[in-house]
Amino acid sequence: MKFADLHLHTRFSDGTFSPEELVAQAVHHGLAAIALTDHDTVEGCAPTARECEAAGIGFITGTELTAEYDDTEVHVLGYFLDTRNERFLAEITKFQAVRQRRIHEMVARINQLGVPLQVEAVFALANCRSPGRPHVARALVQMGLIKTLDEAFDRYLKKGRPAWVPKARMSGLEAIELIHHAGGLAVMAHPGLNRTDEIIPGLVKAGLDGIECFHTKHSTAMSERYLEIADQYHLLVTGGSDCHGFSKAKPLIGTVKLPYEHVEKMTAVVIARRQAAQAAAKPVS
Ligand code: AMP
Ligand code: ZN
Ligand code: FE
Ligand code: FE
Numbered sequence: 001m002k003f004a005d006l007h008l009h010t011r012f013s014d015g016t017f018s019p020e021e022l023v024a025q026a027v028h029h030g031l032a033a034i035a036l037t038d039h040d041t042v043e044g045c046a047p048t049a050r051e052c053e054a055a056g057i058g059f060i061t062g063t064e065l066t067a068e069y070d071d072t073e074v075h076v077l078g079y080f081l082d083t084r085n086e087r088f089l090a091e092i093t094k095f096q097a098v099r100q101r102r103i104h105e106m107v108a109r110i111n112q113l114g115v116p117l118q119v120e121a122v123f124a125l126a127n128c129r130s131p132g133r134p135h136v137a138r139a140l141v142q143m144g145l146i147k148t149l150d151e152a153f154d155r156y157l158k159k160g161r162p163a164w165v166p167k168a169r170m171s172g173l174e175a176i177e178l179i180h181h182a183g184g185l186a187v188m189a190h191p192g193l194n195r196t197d198e199i200i201p202g203l204v205k206a207g208l209d210g211i212e213c214f215h216t217k218h219s220t221a222m223s224e225r226y227l228e229i230a231d232q233y234h235l236l237v238t239g240g241s242d243c244h245g246f247s248k249a250k251p252l253i254g255t256v257k258l259p260y261e262h263v264e265k266m267t268a269v270v271i272a273r274r275q276a277a278q279a280a281a282k283p284v285s
Pocket of ligand 1: 014039131132133134149150153154158167244248
């Protein structure tokens with residue numbers, strides 16, 4: 001059997017692996033294909049694609065956008081995107097700026113609590129355009145200001161805690177439209193984490209293509225439930241580990257293995273869509 005992992009992060013957002021390290025891990029776990037889904041960026045796709053090619057495994061471009069629908073945060077994965085699409089790049093650049101401003105605000109709030117974390121330390125550690133809360137947590141641990149990453153989230157960073165700063169988000173409908181504009185498939189990430197299944201029909205109406213049925217934080221019962229929902233709404237089935245390297249307690253790559261037939265189904269939809277778009281663009285002779 002061939003397997004894939006379609007939810008992975010690198011140093012280009014809040015993961016700790018370089019593309020080289022990530023692909024070495026993918027090879028180690030015997031994966032036939034991977035997708036890179038860094039938050040609000042596709043910068044890591046080109047180097048990861050090169051590593052995959054050298055290693056003889058398949059690569060799918062991707063990203064994970066933070067969106068909202070009906071006041072609920074929803075993460076929308078984009079796959080098979082054209083990573084040079086201008087409007088797509090302009091839009092995600094705005095969200096990267098939002099992330100950078102938010103780091104300043106989170107650190108200011110942590111400082112107000114009397115914790116002397118320097119914002120420069122967070123940016124130096126993040127060393128990417130798309131920083132996030134895990135970088136703040138890691139900087140706190142690295143500076144010896146707190147013991148563990150979990151403690152950083154529990155004390156300061158999770159929703160409702162004093163340094164939690166909401167992120168300006170695009171709407172779920174905009175996220176789907178933007179991914180389609182860049183030629184990609186739009187997939188609802190880890191629905192079991194959101195526990196808001198009532199938003200699924202609206203997203204489907206907006207053109208959602210798939211749903212992440214298999215995820216590290218999904219129980220077997222949850223995965224089965226989302227497989228049924230995928231069936232009901234004719235959605236593609238995806239899955240991945242959401243590995244962040246050592247940003248989480250341990251690297252999760254290899255813990256979720258998506259049967260390769262789902263990658264083939266995704267590929268078929270993308271090819272059919274591109275052919276239809278080409279046919280529509282051709283002048284009738
Ligand atoms: P952000 O995009 O800046 O809001 O950060 C979200 C990231 O933080 C995601 O990758 C989450 O997996 C991670 N995260 C959220 N809560 C926790 C937690 N309690 N411990 C560790 N990582 C977390
Ligand atoms: Zn993340
Ligand atoms: Fe997510
Ligand atoms: Fe993720």
